[in-house]
Amino acid sequence: MVTNQQQVKFYEDMVRVMLWEQRAMRLMQEGKVLAGYHSGRGQEAIPVGAITPLRDSDCIMYAHRGFGYTIQKGMSMVDMFADLMANVGGSTGGLGAGIPHFADPKLGILGQGGTLGTCFPIAAGAGFSAKYRGTDEVTICFFGDGTSNRGTFHEALNVASIWKLPVIWICENNRYAVSVPSEKSTAGRIVDRAIGYGIPGRSVDGMDVVSVYEEVTEAIDRARSGEGPTLIEAECYRFRGHHEGDPQVYREDGEIDEWRRRDPIESHRQRLIDNEVAAAEQLDGLQAQMASEVELAAQEAENFPMPGPERVFQGV
Amino acid sequence: MSDDSNAPLNVRTFSQAISDALDEELARDDSVFIWGEDIGTYGGIYGATGGLFEKHGPERVIDTPISETFIVGGGLGAALTGLRPVVELQSGGYFGIAMDELYNKVARWRYMHGGKFTVPMVVRLPEGAKGAGQEHDVSPEALFLSAFGAEIVIPSTPADAKGLLKSAIRDDRPVLFFEHAVLYATSGPIPPGDHLVPIGVADIKRPGSDVTVIAWSRMVIEALKAAEELDSEGIDIEVVDPRGLRPLDKDTIFESVEKTGRVVIAHEAPKTGGAGGEVAAIIAEEMIECLEAPIVRVASKDVTLPQSRHLQQYVLPQAAQIVDAVRSIS
Ligand SMILES: Cc1ncc(C[n+]2csc(CCOP(=O)(O)OP(=O)(O)O)c2C)c(N)n1
Numbered sequence: 001m002v003t004n005q006q007q008v009k010f011y012e013d014m015v016r017v018m019l020w021e022q023r024a025m026r027l028m029q030e031g032k033v034l035a036g037y038h039s040g041r042g043q044e045a046i047p048v049g050a051i052t053p054l055r056d057s058d059c060i061m062y063a064h065r066g067f068g069y070t071i072q073k074g075m076s077m078v079d080m081f082a083d084l085m086a087n088v089g090g091s092t093g094g095l096g097a098g099i100p101h102f103a104d105p106k107l108g109i110l111g112q113g114g115t116l117g118t119c120f121p122i123a124a125g126a127g128f129s130a131k132y133r134g135t136d137e138v139t140i141c142f143f144g145d146g147t148s149n150r151g152t153f154h155e156a157l158n159v160a161s162i163w164k165l166p167v168i169w170i171c172e173n174n175r176y177a178v179s180v181p182s183e184k185s186t187a188g189r190i191v192d193r194a195i196g197y198g199i200p201g202r203s204v205d206g207m208d209v210v211s212v213y214e215e216v217t218e219a220i221d222r223a224r225s226g227e228g229p230t231l232i233e234a235e236c237y238r239f240r241g242h243h244e245g246d247p248q249v250y251r252e253d254g255e256i257d258e259w260r261r262r263d264p265i266e267s268h269r270q271r272l273i274d275n276e277v278a279a280a281e282q283l284d285g286l287q288a289q290m291a292s293e294v295e296l297a298a299q300e301a302e303n304f305p306m307p308g309p310e311r312v313f314q315g316v
Numbered sequence: 317m318s319d320d321s322n323a324p325l326n327v328r329t330f331s332q333a334i335s336d337a338l339d340e341e342l343a344r345d346d347s348v349f350i351w352g353e354d355i356g357t358y359g360g361i362y363g364a365t366g367g368l369f370e371k372h373g374p375e376r377v378i379d380t381p382i383s384e385t386f387i388v389g390g391g392l393g394a395a396l397t398g399l400r401p402v403v404e405l406q407s408g409g410y411f412g413i414a415m416d417e418l419y420n421k422v423a424r425w426r427y428m429h430g431g432k433f434t435v436p437m438v439v440r441l442p443e444g445a446k447g448a449g450q451e452h453d454v455s456p457e458a459l460f461l462s463a464f465g466a467e468i469v470i471p472s473t474p475a476d477a478k479g480l481l482k483s484a485i486r487d488d489r490p491v492l493f494f495e496h497a498v499l500y501a502t503s504g505p506i507p508p509g510d511h512l513v514p515i516g517v518a519d520i521k522r523p524g525s526d527v528t529v530i531a532w533s534r535m536v537i538e539a540l541k542a543a544e545e546l547d548s549e550g551i552d553i554e555v556v557d558p559r560g561l562r563p564l565d566k567d568t569i570f571e572s573v574e575k576t577g578r579v580v581i582a583h584e585a586p587k588t589g590g591a592g593g594e595v596a597a598i599i600a601e602e603m604i605e606c607l608e609a610p611i612v613r614v615a616s617k618d619v620t621l622p623q624s625r626h627l628q629q630y631v632l633p634q635a636a637q638i639v640d641a642v643r644s645i646s
Contacts, residue, residue: 059397092430103429110396111429115416121386122421125393125401132349132375133398155383159390162381315431316464 002210004277010052010209011272012286014044014265017068019287019294020077024067024084027298028244033084034096040066042207042239045264046172047072049212050140053220059108059126059139061119065172065238069142070102073109077294081301089304094311108137117150119143120169124156127165127229136224138166140216146177148190157231161197164228168219171233172206178242179250191233199229206234207262239263325505333474333506334364334440334495337481338402340510342372345400348485351378352387352404352440361406362442362500384410388417388439392425395437395490402485408441408494409452411459422490423463434488435465438481444496444534444584445616445632449623455533455585457494457561461594469515469560470494472536474504476559479513487515496533496584516563520572524554527642528572530595531582532558535614539582541635542642551646553580561591569595570603577608580641582633587615609645614638 002010021040027033040047047068051060054073062069067080075091079102082089086096091104103111110126113119123141130137147153148171160167171190175182194201200222204215212234219230237259241248272278328336341348350365356379359366369377380387384405391401405411411418418439426433445453457468469484469491471477477495484491521536522543531539539555546553556572558565573579579599581592592613599611617631 090430091432092428095428095430101428101430103432105396105432110393111425111433113416113421115420118389118416118421121383121389121417122393122396124386125390125395126397127393128390129394129397129399132394139393152385152389155381155386156390159381159383159386316427 002213007210007272007277008286010048010213011265011268011278011283012290013048013052013072014209014268015287016290016294017044017048017066017071018265019290020071021066023294023298024081025244027081027084032302034086035084035100037244038064038066038242039238039240039244040068042259042263043172043174043236044068045209045212045268046170046206046234046236047142049209050142050170050216052213053217054108054138054140056107057135057137059110059137061110061123061126061139061141062112063119063142063144063147063172064112065144065174070109074107075102075104075109077297078300081298082304085301086306087301087304088307088311089301093314094307116147117143117152120150120152120156123167124160124165127160127167128163130166136166138168138220138223140168140170142170142172144177145171145173145175145182145186145190146180149186157193157197157199157229160229161199164226166223167229168216168223169229169231170216171231172236173233174236174238176238176242176250181250189233191231194231197231199231201231201233204232204234206236207264207267209264209268326508327503328474328506329501329503330474330477330495331362331364331500333478334481335366335368336506337478337485338365338368339371341482341485342368342376347398348400348402349376349378350402350404351380351391353380353382353406355379355404360404362497364495364500365404384413385417388414388422391437391439392417392422392435395435396425396433400436400485402438402440404440406442407448407452408443408456409454411441411456418492419460419463423460423466425465427465435490436488438484438491438493440493440495442497443494444498445621445628446497447625447628450620453621455494455583457492458585458589458591458594460492461561461591465490466562467491467515467560468494468562470532471559472499472521472533472557474502475506475511476513476519478506479511480515480559483512483515491515494533498534502537513559515560516565518556518558518565518568520554520568521557522553522555524552524576526552526576527554527578527580527646528556528576529553529580529582529638529642530556530558530569532560534584535582535633538633538635539638542638545635545639546642551642553642564595564598566598566602569599573599573603574606577606578645579607579611580614580638580645581611582614582638584616584633586618587613588618590615612641612645614641
């Protein structure tokens with residue numbers, strides 16, 4: 001059972017992720033971001049629900065869809081804003097990137113490859129490491145439906161199964177890989193691949209933070225107790241283009257409106273109010289609080305200078 | 317280095333030297349583990365991991381599935397989370413299967429994440445012509461010259477193989493460790509004790525005064541054969557083994573070139589795209605005024621290596637080509 005306090009926290013966390021992104025977009029409009037961006041609007045329930053049950057020592061390999069993963073894992077929002085602007089305040093000390101290479105070893109944020117599908121073998125290796133070191137740490141690997149078609153998926157899921165590695169594979173099936181609909185690129189159901197690997201496969205409503213949280217919590221329990229990996233397919237939808245500037249010619253008529261009615265933040269909010277877990281005013285207050293938290297972080301991040309040429313040869 | 321200089325030198329094959337290094341490092345440091353295809357009970361297809369499974373157990377000497385992206389990428393995941401993996405590609409020819417992992421990830425992860433991680437990982441790549449076909453018989457080290465985060469280490473003797481591998485395992489940077497498959501059966505003396513060879517330090521395999529022959533891997537053996545023949549003609553070559561390409565020990569190379577003014581560069585990879593071009597360019601850029609003759613490269617012919625061993629003799633460089641090259645500039 002999810003406590004009322006946790007229910008409210010989910011709202012707070014999803015709102016933080018959404019507002020962070022809105023603020024980041026303002027920086028983009030102001031021409032301060034030297035990079036492209038893949039919005040995560042509409043998919044906030046997945047990183048928030050899945051990462052909530054993790055400990056600091058647990059690891060994630062995050063996807064490129066928004067910044068919810070790193071925010072939820074506890075990374076400094078200042079660092080991330082500064083990374084987008086490629087100034088020295090960023091976690092990468094000004095390297096910047098279109099696909100941000102945020103990392104924080106202390107928080108188990110292992111970084112990201114710009115070539116999709118890299119995440120699978122690395123996550124399996126991190127899972128192996130946790131087991132080898134005799135810990136009960138787990139690793140979550142997030143990836144899109146399109147990415148599930150990389151060959152690395154097979155190599156990693158096979159080995160994770162035979163070695164019972166503590167890895168939770170979470171596919172965010174938002175129905176498209178850039179413009180190509182999942183049914184035109186992907187044979188069968190992704191979750192059904194679990195059968196082939198002999199591991200549990202779970203399908204979950206990716207628009208519902210509580211469902212995601214509960215399913216991932218169970219998978220984490222299995223992984224911690226040595227029962228090995230789980231494949232979870234979260235059905236979801238992205239509300240914005242693949243990247244900012246995407247003409248989105250590929251969507252079917254009315255499709256987006258239908259999914260917007262299932263907005264993970266709005267629907268969770270309504271549920272909190274309907275179930276009398278929280279009052280609208282309380283939630284509005286939280287939202288205002290998140291907005292100022294985000295605003296402060298953005299302003300702080302803007303204050304850092306750009307790196308000089310010496311930065312290029314540091315951390316080689 | 318040896319703590320007892322009077323102790324007898326231990327003669328070991330190159331592949332035994334590799335397994336000795338792995339054995340000692342596995343025993344020294346719990347965070348070291350090794351994985352690859354058939355490296356466990358089978359002991360590796362070149363015997364380079366023989367006996368390790370029995371001694372260190374299945375948790376640390378691990379047979380993987382035929383999954384090269386996992387072998388390399390999984391090793392990276394382990395390296396990022398506190399371990400020191402030594403992973404083996406059964407043939408260095410499989411580099412292409414795991415190229416994204418090797419080139420984009422292992423080499424670059426630290427830099428692209430702002431120096432937040434160390435990547436203390438070794439990738440062992442058996443390379444070179446051995447009659448296994450064109451995809452296997454490659455020497456791809458030059459492809460990694462622009463994979464800047466990774467060190468490139470290439471031993472030519474059992475002693476270097478052992479000492480360099482032990483240093484590579486202790487190094488916090490990722491190391492691509494190329495082992496010529498023909499060298500596995502060669503033997504040589506190994507200093508006793510905790511024998512470490514520093515990475516990025518060239519070794520003068522034969523001092524000489526007339527011509528500098530920069531050679532690595534199997535070509536060091538060929539250069540030493542060439543030296544004997546040339547000696548009888550009164551030409552005294554210096555064989556410089558850089559023992560790897562990054563870091564490149566420019567000081568030792570430059571010192572030798574300063575002395576001789578004549579340079580031959582020998583490697584088994586084809587001439588075009590081979591690392592000899594890079595080494596030659598460095599010498600030309602930085603000390604052309606010392607050169608008394610053009611730099612000559614001895615390498616495989618610019619063609620895909622034929623599978624037939626009979627035809628391979630027309631493609632692969634041997635001592636005779638080094639002799640010719642040296643004569644041409646003497
Ligand atoms: C190996 C590789 N191929 C292609 C790309 C270009 N690319 C970036 S995102 C993307 C779509 C990914 O789709 P999906 O995995 O479904 O995730 P989504 O973007 O829908 O969240 C593509 C093709 C890439 N970065 N890496």
